[in-house]
Amino acid sequence: MAKFDIEISEVGPRDGLQSISAIMSTADKMAWIDALVAAGIPEIEVGSFVPATVLPQLADTHQLVEHAKQYKGLSIAVLVPNLRGAQNALKTSPTKMSIPLSVSETHSLRNVKRTHKQMLEEVANIAQFIKSLPVENRPKFEGGLATAFGCTIEGSVSEDKVVSLAVALMEAGCDEIGLSDTTGSGNPAQVQRLIKKVWAEVGKKNLSGIHLHNTRGQGLANALAAIETGITTVDSSMGGIGGCPAAPGASGNIVTEDLVFMLEAMGLRTGINFDKLFEAREILAKALPNEPLYGFTPNAGLPKGFKYA
Amino acid sequence: MAKFDIEISEVGPRDGLQSISAIMSTADKMAWIDALVAAGIPEIEVGSFVPATVLPQLADTHQLVEHAKQYKGLSIAVLVPNLRGAQNALKTSPTKMSIPLSVSETHSLRNVKRTHKQMLEEVANIAQFIKSLPVENRPKFEGGLATAFGCTIEGSVSEDKVVSLAVALMEAGCDEIGLSDTTGSGNPAQVQRLIKKVWAEVGKKNLSGIHLHNTRGQGLANALAAIETGITTVDSSMGGIGGCPAAPGASGNIVTEDLVFMLEAMGLRTGINFDKLFEAREILAKALPNEPLYGFTPNAGLPKGFKYA
Numbered sequence: 001m002a003k004f005d006i007e008i009s010e011v012g013p014r015d016g017l018q019s020i021s022a023i024m025s026t027a028d029k030m031a032w033i034d035a036l037v038a039a040g041i042p043e044i045e046v047g048s049f050v051p052a053t054v055l056p057q058l059a060d061t062h063q064l065v066e067h068a069k070q071y072k073g074l075s076i077a078v079l080v081p082n083l084r085g086a087q088n089a090l091k092t093s094p095t096k097m098s099i100p101l102s103v104s105e106t107h108s109l110r111n112v113k114r115t116h117k118q119m120l121e122e123v124a125n126i127a128q129f130i131k132s133l134p135v136e137n138r139p140k141f142e143g144g145l146a147t148a149f150g151c152t153i154e155g156s157v158s159e160d161k162v163v164s165l166a167v168a169l170m171e172a173g174c175d176e177i178g179l180s181d182t183t184g185s186g187n188p189a190q191v192q193r194l195i196k197k198v199w200a201e202v203g204k205k206n207l208s209g210i211h212l213h214n215t216r217g218q219g220l221a222n223a224l225a226a227i228e229t230g231i232t233t234v235d236s237s238m239g240g241i242g243g244c245p246a247a248p249g250a251s252g253n254i255v256t257e258d259l260v261f262m263l264e265a266m267g268l269r270t271g272i273n274f275d276k277l278f279e280a281r282e283i284l285a286k287a288l289p290n291e292p293l294y295g296f297t298p299n300a301g302l303p304k305g306f307k308y309a
Numbered sequence: 310m311a312k313f314d315i316e317i318s319e320v321g322p323r324d325g326l327q328s329i330s331a332i333m334s335t336a337d338k339m340a341w342i343d344a345l346v347a348a349g350i351p352e353i354e355v356g357s358f359v360p361a362t363v364l365p366q367l368a369d370t371h372q373l374v375e376h377a378k379q380y381k382g383l384s385i386a387v388l389v390p391n392l393r394g395a396q397n398a399l400k401t402s403p404t405k406m407s408i409p410l411s412v413s414e415t416h417s418l419r420n421v422k423r424t425h426k427q428m429l430e431e432v433a434n435i436a437q438f439i440k441s442l443p444v445e446n447r448p449k450f451e452g453g454l455a456t457a458f459g460c461t462i463e464g465s466v467s468e469d470k471v472v473s474l475a476v477a478l479m480e481a482g483c484d485e486i487g488l489s490d491t492t493g494s495g496n497p498a499q500v501q502r503l504i505k506k507v508w509a510e511v512g513k514k515n516l517s518g519i520h521l522h523n524t525r526g527q528g529l530a531n532a533l534a535a536i537e538t539g540i541t542t543v544d545s546s547m548g549g550i551g552g553c554p555a556a557p558g559a560s561g562n563i564v565t566e567d568l569v570f571m572l573e574a575m576g577l578r579t580g581i582n583f584d585k586l587f588e589a590r591e592i593l594a595k596a597l598p599n600e601p602l603y604g605f606t607p608n609a610g611l612p613k614g615f616k617y618a
Binding site: 150152153154156183185187188189190214215216217218221225228255258262266295296303304 | 459460461462463464465492493494496497498499523524525526527529530532533534537564567570571574575576604605606609612613614
């Protein structure tokens with residue numbers, strides 16, 4: 001029997017910190033990662049291999065991967081924007097490496113100055129580079145479909161395009177696909193529909209994860225919809241940090257603490273302990289004293305009589 | 310074809326304002342109700358017939374019912390705690406009248422100083438009083454099962470007790486049952502299970518509504534679970550005001566604005582217009598300048614390309 005029914009992938013150290021102008025010290029990040037691991041978080045996206053000139057907040061990602069390696073069984077995930085980033089990332093042997101491909105080509109051009117064709121070539125080059133490594137050093141290589149539920153520039157996004165790009169990413173050599181609601185535009189019906197459409201073309205085992213933002217408060221409802229459909233890995237961030245700084249007042253990623261409460265209360269095991277999770281939140285709060293932390297469960301506490309799944 | 314798929318019952322003027330120490334002026338309340346009606350809200354719980362010494366915030370409920378009567382087709386709901394409250398309420402002929410019965414007897418004793426048996430007798434007396442009225446003056450009489458998903462004093466609540474009290478309320482003369490997650494303890498699996506259990510004993514048509522709190526951030530996910538199960542009326546409050554003042558930092562009721570976004574985006578018609586809904590929120594914000602308003606959709610705005618159901 002697996003250790004958990006739903007795997008939480010904590011993306012705060014990457015998606016959270018990249019959206020915050022304050023730079024968290026490497027020591028604080030390590031203490032936070034240690035506390036997340038102690039709480040039972042099975043996967044942590046520790047950072048991104050982008051130039052430090054672009055995201056100085058994440059310049060120490062290689063150190064964090066090395067630090068996290070002491071935890072056997074922890075899945076250490078990183079994000080890379082291109083081949084060069086991947087080559088840098090692979091020097092540290094992470095467990096999982098994701099590259100985002102924006103379904104909105106306008107967004108892709110504006111964000112990474114690449115067309116879909118160019119991005120798919122980059123993905124193929126990365127996949128080839130991975131194959132040149134010894135098997136034990138090859139990470140799981142994920143193609144993350146960004147803006148899969150809508151784009152702030154293009155507006156609604158064609159579901160057929162999501163599906164065809166998912167197929168193209170698998171053909172280019174990805175091991176699996178992820179769906180990202182980058183703009184927090186998605187709704188539960190759309191989440192269920194899109195997962196099923198992608199599964200029909202790439203197979204259920206090749207899409208297991210979803211990345212949701214809470215821009216319009218739909219995060220947990222969308223997560224529920226995804227889990228009901230059969231998704232088994234959900235990204236979230238402690239305190240909901242990160243996400244979309246363009247939407248004032250909007251928390252970014254879905255909140256790890258509230259997500260874990262939902263799952264455990266529903267009877268779905270996450271392997272996570274709340275006391276230790278709230279301790280990790282304290283570490284985060286102290287390290288980022290000027291950032292609002294979202295989430296209700298840490299304030300309200302667990303209901304009287306609460307039982308883990 | 311019905312005007313909407315899901316009926317939003319706005320409980321802000323009652324459940325919201327009763328939790329706030331500031332007293333909103335009657336004129337402000339009327340302007341807010343007017344704006345809610347203009348936005349297309351089909352049901353508004355305008356207040357509660359409790360003694361003004363207990364809830365001075367709601368002392369003008371009778372005036373609000375009279376004011377709201379100008380809107381043909383609007384369902385005007387009120388809450389009553391007992392027979393005396395019901396008799397006062399019925400002088401104004403509301404469309405719907407609810408009485409809460411706490412599934413946790415400890416909570417009932419502490420809150421209204423009555424056992425279940427005493428409350429059921431009160432309900433029967435109210436039902437008899439309603440029958441003495443001309444048919445056109447009889448409201449729909451709802452028994453609201455409070456703390457149906459957990460109690461802050463007793464902890465977890467027996468689902469069999471919820472079901473047996475639902476049956477007892479129907480036998481005492483209620484027209485329908487409502488389920489309330491008073492303490493915000495519920496989770497989606499529990500919501501679906503409990504609705505089905507109550508339906509099995511009282512019939513689907515006699516339980517159509519649910520009242521959820523967002524104490525642990527589960528509000529919209531629980532609403533989604535209820536709607537998927539077949540619930541067609543959902544209580545919510547503008548800006549999430551109200552709910553559980555005991556949980557600091559916790560928004561109270563689920564947020565009307567985010568709920569309506571979820572439903573319309575999913576293709577479920579609510580009859581509500583966002584521009585006018587946000588105008589109503591402005592009125593509320595001005596009337597309660599010191600109260601935090603929750604909800605993400607008003608800040609983020611609708612996604613580009615958004616279409617109503």
